[in-house]
Amino acid sequence: MTSHAHAVHGDMMVPDQTFEPGMRIYNMKLGMWVFLLSEVMFFTSLIGTYIILRFAHPDHFADPGVVLNVTLTAFNTFFLICSSVTMVKAFAAIQKGDQKGLKLWLLATIVIGAAFVGIQAVEYATLAEEGFVPAAAEYHAVGRAAHEAGAAGAAGAEAPIVGGPLYGATFYTMTGFHGAHVSIGVLCLIFVLIRAMRGSYTAADHRGVELIGLYWHFVDLVWIILFTIVYLI
Amino acid sequence: MATTAATSGHHDTDTEHHHKLGFIRTYIFSTDHKMIAKQFLIVSLLFLLLGGLLAGLVRWQLGFPGQPIPFIGGLFSDTTAPGGIVLPEFYNALVTMHATFMIFFAIMPLLVGVWGNFLIPLQIGAPDMAFPRLNTASFWISVPAGFLMLASFFVDGGAAGAGWTAYAPLSANSEYSGVHMGQILWLVSLTILGFSSITGAVNYVTTVINMRAPGMTWFRLPLPVWALFITSWLLLLAIPILTGGLIMLLFDQTIGTGFFNAPTDGEPLLWQHIFWYFGHPEVYILILPAMGLVSEVISNRSRKPIFGYHAMVIAIASIAFLGWVVWGHHMFQSGMNPLLGTTFMISTIVIAVPSAIKTFNWMGTLWRGDIHFDAPMLHALAFVSMFVIGGLSGIFMASAPVDIYIHDTYFIVAHLHYVLFGGSLFGIFAGITFWFPKMFGRMMSPTLGKIHFWLTFVAYNAVFFPMHNLGLKGHMRRIYDPNQYEFLQPLQGLNTFITIAAFVLISSQLIFAVNFFWSMYAGEKAVQNPWKSNTLEWTAAGHPPGHGNFPGGTPRVHRGPYEYSSPKSTDDFLPQIVPPDRVLRPAVPHEPSPLVTGD
């Protein structure tokens, strides 16, 4: 009576056959999906607040490109989508047992992910310089054009303020928490890469790679929504 | 078909190796769901006590206004109760923290942390949760949250006093409330606690979906598991909404953003919507597990199948679904869009229906049952009757025109305590008294149990029923000094009566505490299945069972959990794991009772 239900090679990534058929995916994958659903609700409260406050006080916000740098962020968006591709390539590699491919593509994902956060940090610094900050009392955003004109020396009367403090508050909260999620993802990817370098993943069992992949794609998915709603509308 | 207990095989549990874990791995950082359940039990009972004491202080001020607190009055600082006399600001903190500790640190962990952890793997036939280490984290994350909340009493400005609902702008601006650090700690503490709930919910949902024993189909699950499963979905989806709101409110308090402040064009009403979008599913989180526990106790202690098992499951699911679209009934007086208010009124009246179905089904279960009036059953019966009263007062509030009069009065306080104490807490007592033998291997004292029950039941009604009267006469809630209003002065006598009853109520819990701890060490040793129950946890050898729960391997389930007094069996119960060929036949053929489903 001591037979193991999983003596067959490659069984770790199928559901445990001891139990009633449930979701028909292995526990960790189910757990990650369930967790991601809670993340949907978290971003809903933040993005929902943005939508509602924007609808209620449109004068606090601005047209695309006036305050925010759409070109830079569009590039950043492309970057993040690339990192989803590298992630999925890492997964495809280890599915076939390609250890070298796994490590290479994981590394690429980490680099691109870190670059995304870096670019976002630069973006934040630039915006802050232009007066676009989250605190209501310090909000004095003049917009990119006016800031450039001021910097070029075409000084004159104080440039008019563009938008209002709700813009800063919602922008930094939404993108900040998204950036935090990306950063956590990068840290987890580094952890997965270290494990990959130790040979912990095989074609038979690469659950960790699939799990971080799901998280990473989710973070990309949220950004796709965020970029559109915040930068393009 | 039997496999080893380490059947998940995916992660190395210690089941097959019988090495002894050290003290820390066994009692402090245990990954065993049963130990984690006990950790939640001890800690949350302590917070329940704290919440009760805070309520005692609130009642002191209302019952004996302006009088120094007896005995311990000297312990309070000058910023809280100089000379033992409660200050208005401290009173606000007391009502806020009483609710906060009770809801987040007592009732939720008692229902979800204790019973979710203890019962789910055992009742579904699993060796442990799907993610045992995440389970450990889930408990230990709640500990710093608790510390932060306790610490908030001792910072400059004192604890948060904006109500457990933390409405903006009071909660967003320290210049209005005089409380800065206390509110921040409140916000941070609850944000951290949210992670405990979310990780727990992920674990429970995954475990119930993927780790049910063979034969344990969805409609053979005991009702506690159904209730906890659906509650976990509510937690999973509602808590993150609160987290987002708390973070934005925290930013308003600290960074100076203006999400919910009118001067910056923020929207105080938005806070209310976000909070109650979480807050209403939250109250169903606080009651559904208790309903599950009570269903189990009522069925077992009347030796009858639960009446309408499928309806009970569908009712739990309906309450959970509808619970998402009723939140506005907390906001009828807020100035929200009246058309929106009407939709909330309709949905709120509708949600009474599934709860009513459950009530009728409990009564149907009891009808002509072989009722054993022991402590678990007494508490379960109190649950049903008190929950009905709470539910009926709820119908008053569901009607917006009526609510305009009774909102924020003691009528609401009465309602919420009827469902939270009369409902959830009696359900918790039913659960503890029923599963104590499984947790600790001994029976609780039946005599002390009955004394505790009756004292609690009478005192509790003496405290909370008169609050309906107070409310209808216009006594508002969270008020420090009702006597400032002439029309409330005649109610002082009633307030004093309630306070005295409250002290009796709080003191009576000492009997429970004595029973609980004494029985743990000196109670009568429990037999394998003292309640002659059908469910799987009683078949797992050991009280509590060892690591891995089912040493003989994952059990195989052959029927539902409520086959009590079945004509197929000579005994009045028929456990889920008994194979069909081993069911005892009646010695003499007889007509099956019309009350027992014959299949």
Add this chain to the structure above:
Amino acid sequence: MTTEAHTQGEHHDPPYMIIFGVLLVMTLAEVGYAFLSLPKVWLAVGLCVMAIWKAILVALYYMHLRWEPPRLWVLVAVPLPLVVILIVAVLTEF
């Protein structure tokens, strides 16, 4: 023992690069669309449609939902009505 539950996505190579291409093109389209002079409502609706389309592609192909058991799709769909309810209901306030 390793029948239908066998690792999905293994015996078909998902068109990752094609999806990448589509996502790229749609991103460019979105940026272009955002600067057209259309009434705000058309802009918002169009952009949301495009964003949701991209999100669905990522979910279906990169997150492998396309090859997962249909019951997982039901699970994933659960929060979506809740998202809509909160935002739409509160918008009626303003």
